[in-house]
Amino acid sequence: TGKLGGKVVVVTAAGQGIGRASALAYAEAGAQVWATDINEEALATLTGSANIETAKLDVLDSTSVTAFFERIGAVNVLFNCAGVVHGGSVLEMSDKDLDFAFDLNVRAMVRTIKAVLPGMLERGDGTIINMASIASSSKGVPNRCAYGTTKAAVIGLTKAIAADYVTRGIRCNAICPGTVESPSLEQRMRAQGNYEEARAAFIARQPMGRLGSPEEIAELAVYLAGATYTTGQAVGIDGGWSI
Ligand code: NAD
Secondary structure (H helix, E strand, O other): OOOOOOOEEEEOOOOOHHHHHHHHHHHHOOOEEEEEEOOHHHHHOOOOOOOEEEEEOOOOOHHHHHHHHHHHOOOOEEEEOOOOOOOEOHHHOOHHHHHHHHHHHHHHHHHHHHHHHHHHHHHOOEEEEEEOOOEOOOEOOOOEHHHHHHHHHHHHHHHHHHHHHHHHOEEEEEEEEOOEOOHHHHHHHHHOOOHHHHHHHHHHOOOOOOOEOHHHHHHHHHHHHHOOOOOOOEEEEOOOOOO
16 A cells, blocks of 8 residues: 555665655555665664665676665665765865765666666656756856766766657656755765854855755655656756756
8 A cells, every 4th residue: 555555666875864764755655665874873763664675786786786685576666866076176185076976976876777778668667766966967066076076977877768768668767955964964064164153154044944855855855756748847946056
């Protein structure tokens, strides 16, 4: 039962933050959820949740990705949520950081998509949701060069997949959040030295005067899983940042 009843959903980076909230929201909507993450301790916080199975999965590792999807069989919904934020302008961006950002923010999605898409095409049914950001081709954000570049690529990848498979029962959309409470955002605030000041600056970017919650983003992830007339979209959910 529930609007996603009978659907198998895979979420990457489901150990914390938006991925974790989404795994719970998909399960609440009736789906059978595979919550995956590289961090098993974080995944353990989901153990025992109804309709959720957890599995360690490093999306940087092609062999593990292929093996995981072979093991679990048919997937109806893939939510690629894993991503990393690097600070810095173009002059501060090292090759190593840019390569890593591309690997985790973009290529990891290509890996999981290549693993699930053939099965989705065989069944003529599948939906893919990719985590982008408002900091992307939607909006230039200071000090986020590697991040904005790779999240723009996520939108390009999303639209390319939507275009290639629109007649074959496959939908692909991207989610573009503004600033959302999460463990890694907390870390970025603490890393800036003056926590209160850093927090105030993040809140000041958001016209609504508050940060988003992972649960608010999870609602959109659930909506897109069932949005049967929506494909190729980069959907903003940003507290008015991009007005
Ligand atoms: P987070 O950054 O706090 O957590 C990220 C999770 O990813 C962790 O559980 C971590 O273990 C996992 N992870 C890291 N490397 C991995 C790998 N190789 N394989 C599998 N899992 C791995 O969570 P968040 O802030 O909610 O971010 C989730 C996604 O949302 C990211 O793609 C991020 O760019 C995007 N996003 C976040 C915000 C925000 O403000 N929090 C805004 C826009 C977009």
